[in-house]
Amino acid sequence: MNDKIEQFKKACGNSTDLVIRRMKVASKEVCILFSEVLVSSEIVNDFILKRLAVMTEDTRDLFEKIRETLPSSNIQKTMEFSDTIQKLYDGFAILFTEEEGYLTIEAKLSLDRGVESVENEVAILGPKDSFTENLNKNLGLMRKRIRTSNLVIQSMSIGEESHTKIAICYMKDICKEELVEEILQKLQEISIDIIMDATYLKERMSEKDSLFPTIHTTERPDMASFALLEGKVVLVIDNSPYVLIIPTFFTDLFHTPDDYYQKNINTTFTRLLRLFAFFLSIFLPAYYISITTHNHNAISLDILINLIVQRQNVPFPAFFEAILMILAFEILRESDIRIPSKTGTSVSILGGLILGDAAVSAGIISPMMILVIAISAISSFVFTSTTMINAIRYYRFFILFLATFFGLYGLFIGFVFLILRLARLNSFGFFYLSPVAPIITPEIKDSFVRLSKGKKQLRNPLLAEKKMERGKSS
Amino acid sequence: MKRKLFFLILILMLFTGCDTYKDLDKIGLVSLLQIDKKENDYLLSFDIITPTKEDEQKRERLQITCSNLDTCRDTLYLESNHRIYLEHLELLVLTNRITKEDLPYLINFFLEQKNSRTSFPVIMQKELLKEGSTTDEILRFIEVNQEEMGILSIVSFDDIIQTYLQKDPIYLPYLAFSEKEKALGMMGMLDENDLLNKEESILYNFFLNQTKTVSFFQEDTQFSIIDSSVDTKVSEKEITITINSSIQILSCEENKIKLKRIYEEYLQEKLKSLLDNHLSSYFDHLWKRHQPFSKERKEISFQFHTNIEKIQKEAFLCKIK
Numbered sequence: 001m002n003d004k005i006e007q008f009k010k011a012c013g014n015s016t017d018l019v020i021r022r023m024k025v026a027s028k029e030v031c032i033l034f035s036e037v038l039v040s041s042e043i044v045n046d047f048i049l050k051r052l053a054v055m056t057e058d059t060r061d062l063f064e065k066i067r068e069t070l071p072s073s074n075i076q077k078t079m080e081f082s083d084t085i086q087k088l089y090d091g092f093a094i095l096f097t098e099e100e101g102y103l104t105i106e107a108k109l110s111l112d113r114g115v116e117s118v119e120n121e122v123a124i125l126g127p128k129d130s131f132t133e134n135l136n137k138n139l140g141l142m143r144k145r146i147r148t149s150n151l152v153i154q155s156m157s158i159g160e161e162s163h164t165k166i167a168i169c170y171m172k173d174i175c176k177e178e179l180v181e182e183i184l185q186k187l188q189e190i191s192i193d194i195i196m197d198a199t200y201l202k203e204r205m206s207e208k209d210s211l212f213p214t215i216h217t218t219e220r221p222d223m224a225s226f227a228l229l230e231g232k233v234v235l236v237i238d239n240s241p242y243v244l245i246i247p248t249f250f251t252d253l254f255h256t257p258d259d260y261y262q263k264n265i266n267t268t269f270t271r272l273l274r275l276f277a278f279f280l281s282i283f284l285p286a287y288y289i290s291i292t293t294h295n296h297n298a299i300s301l302d303i304l305i306n307l308i309v310q311r312q313n314v315p316f317p318a319f320f321e322a323i324l325m326i327l328a329f330e331i332l333r334e335s336d337i338r339i340p341s342k343t344g345t346s347v348s349i350l351g352g353l354i355l356g357d358a359a360v361s362a363g364i365i366s367p368m369m370i371l372v373i374a375i376s377a378i379s380s381f382v383f384t385s386t387t388m389i390n391a392i393r394y395y396r397f398f399i400l401f402l403a404t405f406f407g408l409y410g411l412f413i414g415f416v417f418l419i420l421r422l423a424r425l426n427s428f429g430f431f432y433l434s435p436v437a438p439i440i441t442p443e444i445k446d447s448f449v450r451l452s453k454g455k456k457q458l459r460n461p462l463l464a465e466k467k468m469e470r471g472k473s474s
Numbered sequence: 475m476k477r478k479l480f481f482l483i484l485i486l487m488l489f490t491g492c493d494t495y496k497d498l499d500k501i502g503l504v505s506l507l508q509i510d511k512k513e514n515d516y517l518l519s520f521d522i523i524t525p526t527k528e529d530e531q532k533r534e535r536l537q538i539t540c541s542n543l544d545t546c547r548d549t550l551y552l553e554s555n556h557r558i559y560l561e562h563l564e565l566l567v568l569t570n571r572i573t574k575e576d577l578p579y580l581i582n583f584f585l586e587q588k589n590s591r592t593s594f595p596v597i598m599q600k601e602l603l604k605e606g607s608t609t610d611e612i613l614r615f616i617e618v619n620q621e622e623m624g625i626l627s628i629v630s631f632d633d634i635i636q637t638y639l640q641k642d643p644i645y646l647p648y649l650a651f652s653e654k655e656k657a658l659g660m661m662g663m664l665d666e667n668d669l670l671n672k673e674e675s676i677l678y679n680f681f682l683n684q685t686k687t688v689s690f691f692q693e694d695t696q697f698s699i700i701d702s703s704v705d706t707k708v709s710e711k712e713i714t715i716t717i718n719s720s721i722q723i724l725s726c727e728e729n730k731i732k733l734k735r736i737y738e739e740y741l742q743e744k745l746k747s748l749l750d751n752h753l754s755s756y757f758d759h760l761w762k763r764h765q766p767f768s769k770e771r772k773e774i775s776f777q778f779h780t781n782i783e784k785i786q787k788e789a790f791l792c793k794i795k
Contacts, residue, residue, distance in 0.1 A: 297561035305525045311498045
């Protein structure tokens with residue numbers, strides 16, 4: 001017995017959270033061992049120790065007797081010591097005697113928060129619940145929406161040290177098998193110590209040379225369920241309130257949860273607005289620099305005179321002024337994220353209004369430049385994906401740089417480069433720009449616009465080969 | 475390889491891109507350019523826009539005398555400390571002398587400018603405009619005149635280039651300023667320094683579709699053209715000028731056919747006179763372009779499609795008769 005205890009202590013590096021309790025059960029000496037930070041002491045006291053204490057009758061197979069007695073759904077007997085160590089850190093209590101073998105009893109302490117409302121992907125209409133850090137809860141939130149045996153959940157664990165559970169979810173009657181296989185293969189190839197969040201996997205599974213997200217993350221169970229019914233695969237990662245949707249197309253980034261809860265015309269309008277905001281966000285500062293430094297002939301004389309007046313006494317060249325403003329905005333944004341919400345508002349007012357006004361009064365920045373950068377920055381926030389916002393930021397810099405050197409020619413070169421990059425990308429073998437390039441009917445009707453698909457509601461043929469028609473097949 | 479490519483792009487950017495880079499406060503936007511020639515020297519007058527917060531329309535006039543236009547531009551750069559931009563040139567004023575002697579040189583000069591358009595309007599003057607006359611006023615005067623009376627019409631530098639290349643006679647709006655600087659409009663003939671009279675100017679603009687509303691009296695009858703289009707076609711046999719017009723008539727006469735005949739005969743006679751006296755070379759070139767192997771230009775024939783919209787009988791006009 002002592003040898004076994006020593007073996008556990010050694011394996012756990014004499015961790016102080018390890019609780020060892022010796023007691024007599026049916027005249028036999030048993031030892032119960034668990035991690036006090038992962039195991040609920042109430043469960044151990046009320047449902048294990050109390051029940052064991054009243055067991056007095058001798059028995060030949062003590063483990064079997066305990067299994068019959070304890071009211072736990074997850075009690076397993078194992079012979080391997082390494083398995084028990086894993087179970088120990090999964091929140092199990094380990095029971096053993098001098099005899100061979102171990103009994104693992106689930107007694108997990110609930111370390112999760114409850115299902116809360118959505119924080120980032122806010123929608124006016126539709127459900128408000130969001131994923132939590134608990135894998136099972138997250139799976140339940142999806143199962144609750146898709147009550148069919150066609151929703152398959154496969155599990156595996158990744159992380160040499162964390163052994164993080166990952167659930168691969170897909171609709172077996174819709175999703176392509178090759179896609180699932182490719183995802184499984186990629187997951188198996190991942191070598192990592194710990195998976196802290198879904199973004200760890202996203203980083204490792206995305207296209208390496210892409211700034212734009214080729215895997216979408218969502219905190220909304222309804223969006224994940226939508227994706228499953230499209231024929232996509234959803235990865236749910238333990239300890240992460242976000243799930244990954246694979247594959248992701250460029251047009252998906254222009255879709256919001258609200259889109260499917262309102263009329264098509266409203267959705268089309270807002271999607272086109274987002275597309276306009278995307279280009280505005282990337283190209284507006286570059287266009288402003290082009291027309292004020294190279295292509296003065298691209299605007300009318302009245303506007304040009306207005307701009308000249310505004311730039312009077314500004315000591316910096318327009319490019320430097322733009323960079324200064326963009327950096328100031330990025331700093332403001334970063335500080336706004338980090339600052340506690342109670343003081344955040346006052347900092348925003350101080351940074352946004354007072355500093356901006358002071359900069360103009362001091363003659364450091366022209367009012368038009370503040371307007372241009374503000375419009376550009378605000379336009380990028382119509383997207384919920386942080387990766388997308390970051391991609392827009394880098395392309396804004398890149399095209400601004402080109403416009404500084406080459407004016408509108410540079411801007412056009414940047415535009416062509418951006419389109420070529422997007423056209424070259426793929427997400428798990430699917431063209432990133434589809435269904436626009438190549439044009440995929442009927443999916444084009446639900447891309448940058450949302451049009452009525454008619455009586456037959458068809459899925460994206462790229463993803464859903466097996467069951468193209470939505471609803472009851474005719 | 476990637477590093478080499480990066481440095482190559484960087485060098486290309488640094489050595490090529492900045493060539494046209496100029497901040498707004500470093501450029502001199504020219505709104506009015508006047509060119510004159512005295513003996514062998516050019517006299518250039520630039521109205522440079524120098525806006526301030528208090529006065530956005532502020533202009534500064536600089537005059538330069540030099541041996542050629544390029545030197546003038548460079549001298550102005552040194553004197554004004556601004557790079558001269560002709561992209562937003564609102565008006566070019568040429569004197570009779572320079573148009574007579576240096577039109578090809580002028581065309582070349584503007585076509586060679588990197589930062590110049592050629593769509594700006596051009597007017598002709600005897601002398602350079604005095605300070606105080608603004609481009610806005612001049613252009614508005616011509617536009618209103620073109621719309622209401624048809625004596626003047628806007629002619630752009632592009633029109634001049636096109637007309638020059640076709641070797642046609644060039645006409646420019648000629649404004650004669652009275653002593654009180656009040657503008658009076660007339661069309662001036664550029665080549666021979668010959669001015670068209672008022673009636674000819676109207677007919678010239680009418681012929682070129684520059685004005686669509688013209689009024690005139692004939693045999694105590696007022697004809698008002700409210701809409702018109704003139705089309706010229708060249709065939710092997712003849713040159714046909716087709717005139718489509720809608721007219722309103724004030725007359726004591728009510729016979730529609732008679733009135734129509736009077737109108738068409740009068741218009742034909744006047745147009746013929748204009749074409750013979752001033753636009754003969756225009757039709758010679760037109761004929762040569764379309765019929766290069768034909769030696770003699772054929773006669774010009776007129777076709778009228780006249781729509782009388784309204785005849786109003788005026789007793790007052792009958793009394794005159």
